[in-house]
Amino acid sequence: MDHHSEDFERMKADLHEKGYQEKDVTITSGKAMVFGTLCALPFVIVFGLLYRFLLIERAFLLEVNGIAFYVMFIAIIAVSVVIHELLHGIGWAVASGKGWNVVQFNINAMMPSCACKAVLAKRAYLAGVLTPFIVLGFGSVLFIYIYPGTVSLLTMMVNFISAGADLMIAFQVLKERDGLIADHPTEAGYIHLYRAPHDGKTCL
Numbered sequence: 578m579d580h581h582s583e584d585f586e587r588m589k590a591d592l593h594e595k596g597y598q599e600k601d602v603t604i605t606s607g608k609a610m611v612f613g614t615l616c617a618l619p620f621v622i623v624f625g626l627l628y629r630f631l632l633i634e635r636a637f638l639l640e641v642n643g644i645a646f647y648v649m650f651i652a653i654i655a656v657s658v659v660i661h662e663l664l665h666g667i668g669w670a671v672a673s674g675k676g677w678n679v680v681q682f683n684i685n686a687m688m689p690s691c692a693c694k695a696v697l698a699k700r701a702y703l704a705g706v707l708t709p710f711i712v713l714g715f716g717s718v719l720f721i722y723i724y725p726g727t728v729s730l731l732t733m734m735v736n737f738i739s740a741g742a743d744l745m746i747a748f749q750v751l752k753e754r755d756g757l758i759a760d761h762p763t764e765a766g767y768i769h770l771y772r773a774p775h776d777g778k779t780c781l
Contacts, residue, residue: 582762582763584694584762585694585759585761585762588696588759589759589768589770592696592757592770596772596773597756597757597770597771597772598770598771598772598773599768599769599770599771600753600768600769600771601766601768602746602749602766602767602768602769603761603764603765603766603767603768604764604765604766605764605765606764608765609742609745609765609766610742612742612745613738613740613741613742613743613744613745614738614741615741616741616744616748617737617738617739617740617741617744618741620714620737621733621734621737624721624733624737625733628721628725628730628733632721632722632725633725635725636725636726636727637724637725637726637727637728638726638727639726639727639728641727649728649731650731653728653731653732653735654735657713657732657735657736657739658688658689658739659689660709660713661709661713661736661739661740662682662689662690662691662709663691664708664709664712664713665693665705665706665708666680666682666691666705667708668704668705668706668707668708668709669691669693669695669697669701669702669704669705669760671704672697672700672701672702672704672705673693673695673697673701673705675695678694679693679694679695680692680693680694681693681694681762683762683763685763692760692761692762693705693760694760694762696757696758696759696770697757697758697759697760698757698758699750699751699753699755699756699758702750702758702760702767703747703750703751705760706743706746706750707743707744707747709736709739709740709743710737710740710743710744713736713740714736714737714740716736717729717732717733717736717737718733720732720733721733742765746765746766746767749766750767753769753771754771755771756769756770756771756772757769757770758770
């Protein structure tokens with residue numbers, strides 16, 4: 578167990594001593610990819626259709642195929658993923674009020690990831706989860722409107738699909754009753770920490 582996981586377990590133990598119970602809301606990376614893609618598809622379809630019917634006449638279409646296309650596509654993914662994780666960090670750094678001290682960047686299977694080390698209220702946690710979706714997702718919609726074409730279309734698709742798992746996690750967080758949210762340091766998802774209802778109310 579690395580020191581980040583040890584800190585995570587220690588934090589949970591401290592909250593358990595204070596009377597909090599926990600609910601594990603994590604999923605495997607494979608499931609996050611599949612269900613996240615399903616969550617993102619409506620955005621990809623809607624904005625893809627708007628591009629096809631409203632913007633295609635002035636689109637800058639690149640005549641690339643074969644290996645050149647894949648190199649371009651991989652480059653878009655690489656840049657988008659790095660910015661995506663950085664935006665998670667910025668969201669949590671700002672929403673927590675504690676700056677970069679609460680942000681942890683990792684490299685897993687050659688891919689960057691970001692986790693929040695602080696236990697946050699629902700709203701603050703959601704701010705970090707949804708920052709890439711809002712900034713990159715709708716930023717790429719603006720990009721595709723200003724400069725329609727092959728690059729902007731692929732960028733829009735990548736950014737929404739990358740944020741699909743974040744959307745799925747955000748929907749889960751919104752369904753939680755009052756409590757605290759601890760981002761899992763290594764897996765997709767979080768731990769919901771709450772106190773058992775007392776006299777019909779949940780106490781914090």
